[in-house]
Amino acid sequence: MQKNIGLVVGREWSWPPAFIEEVNKRDQGVVADFAKFGGDHHDGPVPYAVLIDRISHEVPMYRSYLKKAVLDGVTVINNPFMWSADDKFFEATLATKLGVASPKTVLLPNKDYVPGIVPSESLRNLKFPLDWDELAAHVGMPCILKDAHGGGWKEVYVCHTVQELIRNYNESGLLTMIVQEFIQWDQFVRCLCLGQEDVLPMQYDPKARKYIVDDDYLAPALRERIVKDSRTLCSALGYDMNSLEYAVKDGVPYAIDFMNCAPDMDVYSLTPTYFDWVVKGMADLAIKLARKPRRTAVEAKWSALFTASR
Numbered sequence: 001m002q003k004n005i006g007l008v009v010g011r012e013w014s015w016p017p018a019f020i021e022e023v024n025k026r027d028q029g030v031v032a033d034f035a036k037f038g039g040d041h042h043d044g045p046v047p048y049a050v051l052i053d054r055i056s057h058e059v060p061m062y063r064s065y066l067k068k069a070v071l072d073g074v075t076v077i078n079n080p081f082m083w084s085a086d087d088k089f090f091e092a093t094l095a096t097k098l099g100v101a102s103p104k105t106v107l108l109p110n111k112d113y114v115p116g117i118v119p120s121e122s123l124r125n126l127k128f129p130l131d132w133d134e135l136a137a138h139v140g141m142p143c144i145l146k147d148a149h150g151g152g153w154k155e156v157y158v159c160h161t162v163q164e165l166i167r168n169y170n171e172s173g174l175l176t177m178i179v180q181e182f183i184q185w186d187q188f189v190r191c192l193c194l195g196q197e198d199v200l201p202m203q204y205d206p207k208a209r210k211y212i213v214d215d216d217y218l219a220p221a222l223r224e225r226i227v228k229d230s231r232t233l234c235s236a237l238g239y240d241m242n243s244l245e246y247a248v249k250d251g252v253p254y255a256i257d258f259m260n261c262a263p264d265m266d267v268y269s270l271t272p273t274y275f276d277w278v279v280k281g282m283a284d285l286a287i288k289l290a291r292k293p294r295r296t297a298v299e300a301k302w303s304a305l306f307t308a309s310r
């Protein structure tokens with residue numbers, strides 16, 4: 001029986017049609033197309049074996065549909081539950097526990113609150129005042145202030161003094177901010193990791209925001225460590241489509257950002273070489289999962305409970 005792969009995408013123009021064409025030309029009983037939602041019933045069918053989500057962080061209704069789809073046995077890339085729960089403070093802790101180098105990271109209280117929160121009455125759990133000098137001494141200067149839930153380089157500040165740190169923090173509004181040790185990198189690497197397994201380390205210029213094709217950029221042992229760390233992180237998070245950024249200093253790859261569930265897959269930034277890798281790799285992965293679904297432990301438990309209550 002034919003299996004369907006549904007793509008959930010925003011404005012990106014290069015990867016989606018290339019992926020659809022790649023899957024469909026392989027003729028393996030699996031057909032890819034743009035998914036369609038709207039006015040869906042909670043107990044209605046989901047006509048996909050696999051859904052690939054590239055935009056639910058900006059279109060929240062899609063996330064709700066995708067969580068329902070998981071209950072219906074659909075493999076959703078990436079897991080919408082993990083993505084909803086993830087943040088950069090959690091990730092720094094996770095990396096350290098997994099033996100992956102991470103910059104020192106400190107979690108800050110929110111600056112502002114929704115109207116129902118009265119700071120003098122509602123915040124009894126917060127230590128006050130915050131010891132800015134202690135945390136600045138811990139992470140060192142300069143440091144990075146960034147949104148724990150951020151992406152796309154929004155709300156990321158390099159701060160050179162405690163005053164500059166506080167000034168930027170004071171503008172952070174309702175966001176949850178973290179302060180991080182600034183890694184003065186010698187090399188900057190971004191990896192695509194597909195299926196928690198296939199890793200492509202690439203030289204990346206964060207200033208120009210472009211990839212540079214150079215297969216010899218990394219010494220073999222460093223490359224091997226980055227590949228291993230990327231697999232470890234993606235399998236701990238359960239992400240099948242992710243990009244991971246490493247700032248390499250004195251030969252140590254510090255994982256500074258690996259919460260990119262809808263990673264850049266544009267042909268212009270990736271270059272045709274790496275674009276081709278990601279089109280083929282995503283087609284391999286999606287076809288494999290459409291033909292042989294994989295369940296997380298929680299999904300397997302739900303499925304057993306559904307069968308038992310039928």
Ligand SMILES: Nc1ncnc2c1ncn2[C@@H]1O[C@H](COP(=O)(O)OP(=O)(O)O)[C@@H](O)[C@H]1O
Nearest residue numbers: 103144150151152153154180181182183206257
């Ligand atoms: N701890 C750090 N040390 C050095 N540079 C950093 C650090 N954290 C972030 N940066 C720089 O800021 C950029 C954006 O930060 P990042 O955490 O990747 O946020 P986003 O999720 O918005 O991409 C990174 O690509 C890197 O160039």
Ligand SMILES: [Mg+2]
Nearest residue numbers: 152153245257
């Ligand atoms: Mg980043």
